[in-house]
Amino acid sequence: MGFSKLTETKVLLKQYFKDIISIEEGGEQRLIIDLQSKDITSMINHLKDFMDFKHLSMISCVDWPEENKFEIVYILTSYSKNIVLMLKTKIDRKNPKLQSIMSLWPQAVTYEIELNEMFGVFFEGNDRMGEEFILEDWDDIPPMRRDFDSLEYANKNFKFRDERKDKKIIREFISEHYDEWRKK
Amino acid sequence: MDDLKRPTLDSDFTCDMAFNKITKWAQKNSLWLLAYGTGCGAIELSPTMTSRYDWSRLGIRGSATPRQADLLLITGYLSTKTLKRVIRSYEQMQDPKYVIGFGSCTINGGMYYDSYNTIKQLDLYIPVDVYINGCMPRPEAVLSGLAYLKDKIGDKKADGWIKYKQNFEWYRENQKKILKSFNGDNMPDKYNW
Numbered sequence: 001m002g003f004s005k006l007t008e009t010k011v012l013l014k015q016y017f018k019d020i021i022s023i024e025e026g027g028e029q030r031l032i033i034d035l036q037s038k039d040i041t042s043m044i045n046h047l048k049d050f051m052d053f054k055h056l057s058m059i060s061c062v063d064w065p066e067e068n069k070f071e072i073v074y075i076l077t078s079y080s081k082n083i084v085l086m087l088k089t090k091i092d093r094k095n096p097k098l099q100s101i102m103s104l105w106p107q108a109v110t111y112e113i114e115l116n117e118m119f120g121v122f123f124e125g126n127d128r129m130g131e132e133f134i135l136e137d138w139d140d141i142p143p144m145r146r147d148f149d150s151l152e153y154a155n156k157n158f159k160f161r162d163e164r165k166d167k168k169i170i171r172e173f174i175s176e177h178y179d180e181w182r183k184k
Numbered sequence: 185m186d187d188l189k190r191p192t193l194d195s196d197f198t199c200d201m202a203f204n205k206i207t208k209w210a211q212k213n214s215l216w217l218l219a220y221g222t223g224c225g226a227i228e229l230s231p232t233m234t235s236r237y238d239w240s241r242l243g244i245r246g247s248a249t250p251r252q253a254d255l256l257l258i259t260g261y262l263s264t265k266t267l268k269r270v271i272r273s274y275e276q277m278q279d280p281k282y283v284i285g286f287g288s289c290t291i292n293g294g295m296y297y298d299s300y301n302t303i304k305q306l307d308l309y310i311p312v313d314v315y316i317n318g319c320m321p322r323p324e325a326v327l328s329g330l331a332y333l334k335d336k337i338g339d340k341k342a343d344g345w346i347k348y349k350q351n352f353e354w355y356r357e358n359q360k361k362i363l364k365s366f367n368g369d370n371m372p373d374k375y376n377w
Contacts (some may be wrong), residue, residue, distance in 0.1 A: 135301065136265050137364040143300050151298040158304040158361070161292040 005081045006031065009051065016164045017043060030084050037072075037089045041099045044074065044087070048104055053078045053085060056104075063146045068093045070121060074101075091121070100126035118144035153181035211280060212243075212252070212337040215330070218253035218273060219246035223260025225287045225320055232323040242330055250276040255333075258312075260320070261302045264362050267309060268371060272363060274310050275375060281345045282333060284328070285312045288319040295319065299313040308358045311344030349375070 003011070010023055010031060026032040035043060047053040057075040064071060067090075074087040091098055100123040102109045112123040113133045120142040121152055123129060132138075141148050164170075221229065233239050233246070246254045250273040262270065274283070285306045288294035293304035306312055313336060316329035336342040348355060352375060360366045367373045 014300075127221065136268070139364070140300075148300075150300045153300045154298050154304070157300075158293075159308060160297075161305050 006083060009083060009085075010053070014047065026086065029082055030086070032086045034088050037091045037098060040072075040074075040087065040089050041101065043099055044076070044104065047076060047085070051078070052080050053083075055079065056101075056108060057084070057117065059108060059143075061115050061121060063093075063119065063144070064090075065093065065146050070096050070119060071096060072115075072121065090182065092121065096121040097124060098122075099124055100128050118142055120145070193255055208338055208340065214333045215244045215255045215282075215334070216240070216247040216253050217244055217255040217257060218250055218277070219248060219265045220256070220270075220273065221259045222262050222266050222270065223258075223287070223289060225257075225259030227322050229257070229259065229325060230322060232326050239327065239330065242327070244330060250274075251278060253277050254281055256281065256283045256310075257286050258283065258290050258306055258310075258349060259286045261287075261294065261296050261299075262306065264303065265301070267303060267359070268363055271310065272371070274358045280337075280342075282337070282342050283310055283344055284297060284327075284333060285315040287321060288317065291299065291315055291317065302315040303362065309355065309362070311348045311355075313342045313344045 006025065006029060009101050010025075013023060013033070014020065015065045017035070017039060019036055021034040021036065023031065023033045033043075044147055053076040055077040060073045060075075062071040062073065068182070069090040070093050073089055076085045076087065077083070078085070089098075096119070098121065100112055102112065102123075102125065109126060109128055110133075112126050113128055113131055116123065116129055117133045117135055117138075135143070140153060143150070143153075231237055235245075239245075244255075248255075254277070256270070256277065257275055258270065274281070286292060289296055289302065290306040290312070293299075293302065296302045299302065303309065314329050314333045316325055318325055321329070333342060356366075356373070363371065367370070
C-alpha cells in the first residue's frame, strides 16, 4: 500500500521545512503552500533540484493594502508527479524586497521586471531591475496597486471628447427606430 | 476625317486638370494599407480581406512598410506606448496619406475610458479622415467606411495630411503631453519622413 504522490510530496515538504505556515490541498493534484519570505528561495531551489518541479508557470502578485502586505505567488508544475504547486509568501508593502530566482529559470526575469513595474516590488539579484517593460514615461505610483485611481489619472492626463451638441442620446434613438428600419 | 465628331473641350479644361483627374482616380482606386493592427479591431480585418467580403474589389491591399502605404488603420484602442510607434509610422508614409479611426475606442475611449494607458481622442494626435463607429464594427461597416473614404478622396476632401503639416506644432504639443520623453534619437522633434 503506497501513498499518492500528492500526499507523499506534502509529507516530505513538511519534514524538510519546519517553518511552513500552512500546506493544504487546493483541489485535484494541487497543493497550496504558505510560507515565510526568507524561506522562499531555498524552497524553490529544493523543489527544482530534488523534487522534480522543473516548470515555472508564472509569478504573480496580490496587493493587500488592509494588511499592508504584498503577496507574491509562484506556480510550479511537475510533469513526472503531475502536481501543480502554488507557493505564497507575504512581504512588507512599504519596502517590498525579495530574492530573484533568475539563476534557476532565466524566464523569471520577465515576470520580475513586470512585477517591479506594475507593483514596485524589488527583486534582489535581477540585473535588469528598473527597466521599462510596458509603461514608458511613467511618473505616478505603480498602476496595479489598489490605491492607484485609474479614472482619476485618466481624467488628469487625457482629454475626453465633448458631448454631442444636439444632446441626442443615440442609443434611445436607435432603439425607437429599430423596428421601422428592419421592415425596410 | 472631317466627318468624325471630335469632343469639344471646355475653355477652362487644362492639361493640369486632366492630370489631376487621373491622379485622383488612381489614388482612390489603389489604396494600399499599412498592415499594422494596434488593438483588437484587427481581428475584423481578416474577414474583410478574405473571400467573403473581399476588399480587393475596392483596390485595397496590405503593404509591408509604411513607405509604400497610403492608408493607416488605427484598429481599436491605442495605448500610449503604441502611439509613439504610430506617429513614427504615419510620418514615414508618403503623401498623400489617409487615416481611418476604427471602433469606439478611437472616438472617445470606448470601454477603456478609465484606463491609464490608452488615449481617448485619436484626432488630437494624428489627423483622422474617417471614423468607423462600433465595438467592433462589422466588415460591412468597414467596407462602408472605406467606400466613404474613396468618395472623399475623389472630392478632394480627404486632406488630413495637409492639415497635419499646417498645424504641425499643435499636434506635436498634444503628443508631447502624453509622450513625455519626446525627443532625442528615439523620437525626432521635427517632421520625420
